[in-house]
Amino acid sequence: MYDVYAVREDFPVLKEVVYLDSTATTQTPVPAVEAMLEYFYRYAGNHGRGAHHLARETTNRYEDARETVARFLNADPSKTIFTKNTTDGINLVANSYPWEAGDHIVTTMLEHHSNLLPWLHLQKRGINVTIVSPDRKGIIDPQMIENALTDRTKLISVTHVSNVFGSVQDVSRITKIASRKGVKVLIDGAQSAGHIPVDLKALGCDFFATAGHKGLLGPQGTGVLYIKEPDLLDSASLGGGTVSDVSGLAYTLEPSPACFEAGTPNIPGVIGLARAVEYVEKIGVSEIEKHEAKLSRQTAKRLLELEHVEVYGPENRAGVVPFNVPGLHAHDVSLILDQTKKICVRSGHHCAIPIARFLEVESTVRASFALYNTEEEVDILVNAVNALKALVS
Ligand SMILES: Cc1ncc(COP(=O)(O)O)c(C=O)c1O
Numbered sequence: 001m002y003d004v005y006a007v008r009e010d011f012p013v014l015k016e017v018v019y020l021d022s023t024a025t026t027q028t029p030v031p032a033v034e035a036m037l038e039y040f041y042r043y044a045g046n047h048g049r050g051a052h053h054l055a056r057e058t059t060n061r062y063e064d065a066r067e068t069v070a071r072f073l074n075a076d077p078s079k080t081i082f083t084k085n086t087t088d089g090i091n092l093v094a095n096s097y098p099w100e101a102g103d104h105i106v107t108t109m110l111e112h113h114s115n116l117l118p119w120l121h122l123q124k125r126g127i128n129v130t131i132v133s134p135d136r137k138g139i140i141d142p143q144m145i146e147n148a149l150t151d152r153t154k155l156i157s158v159t160h161v162s163n164v165f166g167s168v169q170d171v172s173r174i175t176k177i178a179s180r181k182g183v184k185v186l187i188d189g190a191q192s193a194g195h196i197p198v199d200l201k202a203l204g205c206d207f208f209a210t211a212g213h214k215g216l217l218g219p220q221g222t223g224v225l226y227i228k229e230p231d232l233l234d235s236a237s238l239g240g241g242t243v244s245d246v247s248g249l250a251y252t253l254e255p256s257p258a259c260f261e262a263g264t265p266n267i268p269g270v271i272g273l274a275r276a277v278e279y280v281e282k283i284g285v286s287e288i289e290k291h292e293a294k295l296s297r298q299t300a301k302r303l304l305e306l307e308h309v310e311v312y313g314p315e316n317r318a319g320v321v322p323f324n325v326p327g328l329h330a331h332d333v334s335l336i337l338d339q340t341k342k343i344c345v346r347s348g349h350h351c352a353i354p355i356a357r358f359l360e361v362e363s364t365v366r367a368s369f370a371l372y373n374t375e376e377e378v379d380i381l382v383n384a385v386n387a388l389k390a391l392v393s
Pocket of ligand 1: 023024085086087088112114115159161162163188190191210211212223
């Protein structure tokens with residue numbers, strides 16, 4: 001039986017606030033914070049760059065962290081790259097893939113700007129981009145993606161869970177379509193890893209980019225990129241740690257993952273991330289998925305019952321519930337909820353301007369859930385939104 005109250009003991013800030021903004025970033029559990037403190041207090045050194053014992057201990061812990069994260073995602077450690085966030089991982093692929101002018105990329109209108117702008121930027125190099133629309137609930141029909149493919153399509157890049165709607169996309173069907181057509185697939189897993197089960201070998205995608213600081217509960221400044229065929233990419237960011245030899249004008253790259261991790265990485269962050277991933281593993285992602293889906297279903301259902309509120313997204317969703325109170329700006333709703341009840345929700349376009357336009361709204365309020373939220377917090381939110389009726393009637 002999942003004990004959310006025991007879990008909350010590991011997140012001290014939750015004693016002070018109603019934190020419903022985990023889609024932006026999650027809170028980090030005490031054991032992960034302690035693992036980072038231990039690095040600073042006991043063995044801080046640089047990774048892979050020294051013979052002395054602190055450098056060796058740091059290197060071992062950093063590489064152990066890679067094993068932990070790779071195991072969690074069912075990926076090979078040599079194909080698991082640490083990045084600074086999801087955006088960084090997607091840009092790494094966009095900048096290192098061997099594009100040729102006239103190549104074609106299919107993406108969707110549902111994407112966070114981080115999984116849209118890197119592809120739009122490639123238009124400057126003669127790459128064509130097609131953007132597939134979702135339905136009004138934020139679901140992409142894989143058939144529409146198939147219809148958009150041409151004989152020059154090299155990549156489909158699609159979100160796993162929408163950060164605006166919480167809708168879960170049928171990425172397995174998309175990878176099957178793509179493999180039949182010989183097209184690569186990048187999955188933006190910023191809102192899936194740690195929230196719903198992710199098995200990269202089963203998914204069969206070519207690239208999977210996620211954040212350390214969202215469902216994996218790690219610190220900000222950490223991310224993970226899985227690359228199924230590292231030799232396909234020509235790493236565009238080079239420097240210390242990426243080469244085995246340099247002679248005159250020539251250099252020899254280290255194999256993956258080293259050739260993709262130039263310069264000193266976020267060592268304490270990665271060590272904290274691995275400890276946070278162990279924490280998630282111990283609870284179990286399926287438990288977390290059930291818990292978050294229950295809270296978001298309850299929230300959506302109860303907000304829908306309020307006449308002065310509009311709710312967006314599908315019935316079955318991950319832990320994200322967007323809504324509006326017509327007559328009040330989303331930022332004002334968010335500020336009032338914070339100032340009256342210390343409820344932290346996000347407001348704005350959520351870095352997805354095309355989808356806001358599609359919904360014909362400027363912004364939405366977004367309540368989002370993680371493993372540490374409770375039904376009592378749903379009550380507090382719904383009651384506070386109900387009280388806003390007095391301002392709009
Ligand atoms: C679906 C999605 N993709 C990408 C990102 C960007 O993530 P990061 O801040 O880790 O770069 C986010 C952030 O909210 C997101 O929700």
